[in-house]
Amino acid sequence: SYDLTQPPSESVLPGQTATITCSGHELGAKFVSWYQQRPGQSPLLIIYQDSKRPSGTPDRFSGSNSGNTAILNISGTQPSDEADYYCLAWEDSTSVVFGGGTKLTVL
Amino acid sequence: QVQLVESGGGVVQPGTSLRLACVGSGVSNHGIHWVRQAPGKGLEWVAVIYNDGLKKYYADSVKGRFTISRDSSESKLFLHMESLRVEDTAVYFCARDRGPSGTETSTYSWLEAWGQGTLVAVSS
Numbered sequence: 001s002y003d004l005t006q007p008p009s010e011s012v013l014p015g016q017t018a019t020i021t022c023s024g025h026e027l028g029a030k031f032v033s034w035y036q037q038r039p040g041q042s043p044l045l046i047i048y049q050d051s052k053r054p055s056g057t058p059d060r061f062s063g064s065n066s067g068n069t070a071i072l073n074i075s076g077t078q079p080s081d082e083a084d085y086y087c088l089a090w091e092d093s094t095s096v097v098f099g100g101g102t103k104l105t106v107l
Numbered sequence: 108q109v110q111l112v113e114s115g116g117g118v119v120q121p122g123t124s125l126r127l128a129c130v131g132s133g134v135s136n137h138g139i140h141w142v143r144q145a146p147g148k149g150l151e152w153v154a155v156i157y158n159d160g161l162k163k164y165y166a167d168s169v170k171g172r173f174t175i176s177r178d179s180s181e182s183k184l185f186l187h188m189e190s191l192r193v194e195d196t197a198v199y200f201c202a203r204d205r206g207p208s209g210t211e212t213s214t215y216s217w218l219e220a221w222g223q224g225t226l227v228a229v230s231s
Contacts, residue, residue: 001167033217035150042200042224043142043150048217049207086150090214094164096140101149 002091004099011105018074020102022087025068030089032070034063037101038083047072074104082106113201116225119191127186127225129201135182138204138212141175143197144224151197154186157212158204169195191229198224 005023012018022032034047046057050065060081062073070089074081087099111131119125129139141153154165156175163175174187184201200223206216 031215031217035218037150042221043202043218044221045217045219048205048219049215054219084149088152088218090216093162093214095166096152096155098142098150098152 006099111222
């Protein structure tokens, strides 16, 4: 089976840049999407196709994917960005995988 | 803006069955995924039905016990769950798939819209 590895937690000061990684074998050959989940809420798509933002996602959010690692960056982090973040990729045409999730704390 | 709505969750005993439903925009012509989240845990992909309604795939943890189906006439999608186990306890979300070409499901797809989830609790 295919695994996506995320750090369980990250912390950032308000206004600074938060970086969340997602690692998997040859992940750069796949398309990665990212989801934000605030406490008690459903997941929300924030990045798709590695780096594209749906309408409504602030441009503070950016993504990249190369080699074995996809990265979600949040610049000028705000208290409202405190949430769990999950990466997703398709293992193959029959299976989808989520990373374990990263809890972002805005100090 | 609510786009998908799940229903059918509840408290059931191990070994029993339950059917979840998902209704909303795009259920009849998009790929739809079921994703679950156990209490205090991360997201786990459960199953997908492709936009064509023909291809259906399941996570190993539910294969042979869960079945996804679609009623296009009513724009409803179902997750039939049998032989439920304590470890199936979770909030179950349905999510609408979108890909670069629009409604066609592929390995390039992402989950563009999610429901609010329905809780399934399996307990004796």
